[in-house]
Amino acid sequence: MIELRVKKCWWLVFIIPIVGLVIFFWPKSWYNPFVRNGESQSSFLEQYDIDSLMKRGGKASEIKIVGKALEVEKRFLTNKDLAGQSNFTTQVFTYESEGKIISGTMNNPHPEYSSLKKAIILVRGYTELAGYYPGSGTWKVAQILANEGYATFSIDFLGYGLSEGESTDMLEARFVKVMNVMDLIESVKNIPWIDKNKIGIWAHSNGGQIALSVLETVGGNYPTVLWAPMTQTFPDSVLSTIDEGSPVKAAIEEFERHYDSRRYAFENYYDWIEAPILIQQGTADEWCQVSWQEKVVRELKDHGKKAELVLYPNDNHNLSISWNKAVERNIEFYKTMFSL
Numbered sequence: 001m002i003e004l005r006v007k008k009c010w011w012l013v014f015i016i017p018i019v020g021l022v023i024f025f026w027p028k029s030w031y032n033p034f035v036r037n038g039e040s041q042s043s044f045l046e047q048y049d050i051d052s053l054m055k056r057g058g059k060a061s062e063i064k065i066v067g068k069a070l071e072v073e074k075r076f077l078t079n080k081d082l083a084g085q086s087n088f089t090t091q092v093f094t095y096e097s098e099g100k101i102i103s104g105t106m107n108n109p110h111p112e113y114s115s116l117k118k119a120i121i122l123v124r125g126y127t128e129l130a131g132y133y134p135g136s137g138t139w140k141v142a143q144i145l146a147n148e149g150y151a152t153f154s155i156d157f158l159g160y161g162l163s164e165g166e167s168t169d170m171l172e173a174r175f176v177k178v179m180n181v182m183d184l185i186e187s188v189k190n191i192p193w194i195d196k197n198k199i200g201i202w203a204h205s206n207g208g209q210i211a212l213s214v215l216e217t218v219g220g221n222y223p224t225v226l227w228a229p230m231t232q233t234f235p236d237s238v239l240s241t242i243d244e245g246s247p248v249k250a251a252i253e254e255f256e257r258h259y260d261s262r263r264y265a266f267e268n269y270y271d272w273i274e275a276p277i278l279i280q281q282g283t284a285d286e287w288c289q290v291s292w293q294e295k296v297v298r299e300l301k302d303h304g305k306k307a308e309l310v311l312y313p314n315d316n317h318n319l320s321i322s323w324n325k326a327v328e329r330n331i332e333f334y335k336t337m338f339s340l
Contacts, residue, residue: 003314010132030255040268045255048175049263053217054272055181061096063153066162069105071133076143082285088136088146092134093153094162097183098176103162104156105135107146118197120187121216121222122147122154123181125205125230134161141202144327149332152199153188174238175264178213185218201275202330205287205317206230208279209237212266212296212335215273222275223337226332227315228285231292234265241287268307276306278333280326282315 048051069090076090088107095102109117114290124137135154140151157177159166182266189196200222203211206256208229227231230237237253242248255261277300281293293309300307310329312322319326 007025017223024295044169045175045259047258048172048179050213050266050269051135052215053178053182054219056182056217058182058184060186060190061183063106063187063191064094065091065106066094066103067138072135072139072143075139079140079258088142088143089335090135090146092162093213095184095187097180100158101162102164102180102184103134103140103156103160105139105152105156107142107150107152109146109149109151113193116162116195116198117151117172117193118155118334119151119194119202120197120200120202121181121185121188122152122333123156123201123203123207123211124157125203125207127160129160132156132160136160137204138202138206140159141327141330145202145331145334148331151194153184155184171247171255177210178217181214182218185214185222190251197332200224200334202227204228209234209266212273212277213269215275215277216266216269217272219272219274221337223334224275224277225333226277227319227326228280228281229275229279229293229296230288231267231296232289233267267296267299269331270303270305273300273303273305276333276337277308278329279307279309280315280319281309282312282319282322282330285316285317286315307318 009088009100009133025181047056059157069092072090088109089112090310091106091108093106100188120142122138127137134156137157138154142154145152156163157166158164158173159182165174186192188199201211201214202223203240204222204227208226208231210229211224211226212229217294235256238252240246279293279297281288283292284289290311297307312326315321
């Protein structure tokens with residue numbers, strides 16, 4: 001009986017060596033989940049650490065107008081704070097970053113394309129994909145600034161708006177956002193009617209963490225306003241916002257086995273910031289703590305940087321109660337900084 005079974009399996013003598021050769025020569029990404037495009041996980045994310053991004057710098061591409069921002073225009077017309085004000089044109093634009101197309105919303109103050117205009121780059125916080133439209137999370141602040149004569153550029157990020165899809169690697173999808181904003185700044189600088197020496201940044205929530213990393217990687221004087229920024233240290237800033245059992249926790253643990261997380265954390269690179277920063281924070285914010293902002297401002301000042309924290313009593317993550325006052329402070333801040 002045993003001899004009969006051996007005879008029936010004679011073909012394994014040839015198949016096993018062939019399978020072994022296929023596995024040996026086949027790209028490792030075929031069977032190893034921690035290999036991407038031929039690079040092991042212990043290397044492919046290094047391009048996104050702050051040192052590497054600083055050496056890379058921003059890369060400019062052409063800003064292309066692709067249509068009108070209809071959803072934003074509709075909200076503008078029905079918003080009581082903005083009704084009757086139409087001193088700008090709102091359009092959807094695209095640009096390229098790392099070979100991928102990213103969309104955003106641009107407000108161009110009238111008269112269009114004449115004289116040099118100051119510009120503000122707006123970086124939104126986290127938002128659900130369902131119901132998203134170009135300009136979500138920034139459109140209202142952007143249009144107030146546009147009425148003050150600033151050209152505004154609100155980034156959608158990969159996977160949102162008219163942008164191409166984001167990375168399937170959850171950490172790369174997070175880290176690449178800094179690079180995308182760096183490239184947007186350089187692309188805006190190339191617009192003939194933009195004063196490349198007078199560009200500022202506005203960011204909210206998770207966008208605040210991105211903006212701080214951008215300031216460190218690009219250097220330069222980009223006056224920056226942060227609303228309720230996520231300034232908890234990385235990777236705690238990710239782990240504290242996820243549910244128990246989330247796959248993100250396992251991804252972070254795997255990441256820390258291969259990388260030094262300190263190289264991706266903005267709080268370790270304050271010396272590289274050259275821009276003045278205004279942080280505005282509600283004391284009743286359920287997502288971001290006043291103590292985080294106090295620590296950031298204190299450490300920035302310890303490094304000789306210009307930083308200010310303004311608190312709004314009993315206000316929330318979106319500064320809903322003090323919204324008008326917060327916007328007025330934004331405008332005053334930019335006017336002062338750009339006049340220096």
